[in-house]
Amino acid sequence: xxxISVEKDLHGSSGRMTLSVNVDVDTGDFIVIMGESGAGKSxxxxxxxxxxxxxGRIICNDVVxxxxxxxxxxxxxNVGFVFQDYALFDNMSVKENLLFVxxxxxxADELLEMMEIEKIAERNVTTLSGGQKQRVALARALMxxxxxxxxxxxxxxxxxxxRRKLSTQIKALHERFGMTTLMISHDVSEAxxxxxxxxxxxxxxxxxxxxxxxxxxxxxx
Amino acid sequence: xxxxxQIEWAPFLLxxxxxxxxxxxxxxxALPFAWFLSQSRSRFKPVLEAVTSLPIVLPPSVLGxxxxxxxxxxxxxxxxxxxxxxxxxxxxxxxLVVASCFYSFPFMVQPLQSGFESLNPHMIEASYLAGKNxxxxxxxxxxxNIKPSLLTAVIVTFAHTVGxxxxxxxxxxxxxxxxxxxxxxxxxxxxxxDYAQANIYAGVLLVFSFTVLLGVYLFNHRQKMRVGMM
Numbered sequence: 001x002x003x004i005s006v007e008k009d010l011h012g013s014s015g016r017m018t019l020s021v022n023v024d025v026d027t028g029d030f031i032v033i034m035g036e037s038g039a040g041k042s043x044x045x046x047x048x049x050x051x052x053x054x055x056g057r058i059i060c061n062d063v064v065x066x067x068x069x070x071x072x073x074x075x076x077x078n079v080g081f082v083f084q085d086y087a088l089f090d091n092m093s094v095k096e097n098l099l100f101v102x103x104x105x106x107x108a109d110e111l112l113e114m115m116e117i118e119k120i121a122e123r124n125v126t127t128l129s130g131g132q133k134q135r136v137a138l139a140r141a142l143m144x145x146x147x148x149x150x151x152x153x154x155x156x157x158x159x160x161x162x163r164r165k166l167s168t169q170i171k172a173l174h175e176r177f178g179m180t181t182l183m184i185s186h187d188v189s190e191a192x193x194x195x196x197x198x199x200x201x202x203x204x205x206x207x208x209x210x211x212x213x214x215x216x217x218x219x220x221x
Numbered sequence: 222x223x224x225x226x227q228i229e230w231a232p233f234l235l236x237x238x239x240x241x242x243x244x245x246x247x248x249x250x251a252l253p254f255a256w257f258l259s260q261s262r263s264r265f266k267p268v269l270e271a272v273t274s275l276p277i278v279l280p281p282s283v284l285g286x287x288x289x290x291x292x293x294x295x296x297x298x299x300x301x302x303x304x305x306x307x308x309x310x311x312x313x314x315x316x317l318v319v320a321s322c323f324y325s326f327p328f329m330v331q332p333l334q335s336g337f338e339s340l341n342p343h344m345i346e347a348s349y350l351a352g353k354n355x356x357x358x359x360x361x362x363x364x365x366n367i368k369p370s371l372l373t374a375v376i377v378t379f380a381h382t383v384g385x386x387x388x389x390x391x392x393x394x395x396x397x398x399x400x401x402x403x404x405x406x407x408x409x410x411x412x413x414x415d416y417a418q419a420n421i422y423a424g425v426l427l428v429f430s431f432t433v434l435l436g437v438y439l440f441n442h443r444q445k446m447r448v449g450m451m
Contacts, residue, residue: 100362
């Protein structure tokens, strides 16, 4: 579904390094990306979404997103993206945040219900708790029915109980909408609950590991 | 005769007309420019910022002098206006509007730019990810989230244009009902030793300026309290 081979020079916390990623993603994969902070995880997701430039190739379902000659702009890639800090539109209510993306009332209602936030649909988003905000952000990210969902540490700002609840909801969304999902996480149990594939990024280099590695990490912890 | 009937209000009306037009024009000109500056990572950004800020530090006489050169019928701009619209820019109200737009430009750009820069960049990116172009993002997401900066920019530009003197005098002179704005009228009255009238004019401008600034600060204070409570 997705072929990625990109390079980008980064000025990370440990000085200069080159982000180098050469991977293929299949439809329906749920890939959890782990690694030290500053290793280039966020930059990788941002390159995929079209928020940052890079050298190389990205091909999604036979469409060249990034090539030598052309770059498909972020608006036309139709990826769902969830930020760690929610990034909701503060001037709008919960439902308006969803409908701003796409005026599909039926889809908005379905997503509000799935995320159990239909009761706060009319509230202004600045009045919500962190967990509520991230559920709105998730629902909003799916309003264009993306085939690819990217999440940059979506749960790390939340308390453990909310994390468990949301990771169940993420799994349900991933399956219901038949998406391919890439999620950055630091949490081993979260990865165990969701991942069908596991990637580690070390100083800019992406490598795949078997899921059994999570069991070892869990025992160590 | 009542107090307000003794005063000739024409210079004030002219000042407010000038300020209203300037603030309106500048809003539409400065908005995309401020947005561009806030989002730009270009090496030339400091140069643009420095040029934008020039009217703040330049003596109004220097700015007025260049404005006069720019607006005279020998300059391309003056020539264009005279040929196309039959309008003389130097020593005319239209010329004052053009000069004020240059003079007050930084007062519109800077609050808008810092407002845009204070926004969470992810919020802007979320709009692009939603498929929205820059214009929709600017009008529907960025602007509604910087209301205090927006108000500051518009009101301060208006008030600053009302308070302008040196540039106006050099570019517009002192033609009643055309370029004789309130600040120039005060200067004129003092020259004529009519201190009583000058006092009233100055008082009106003082009260006006204070009221406007108080309004802006009260609004921004309330906005901050509201956000803080949430």
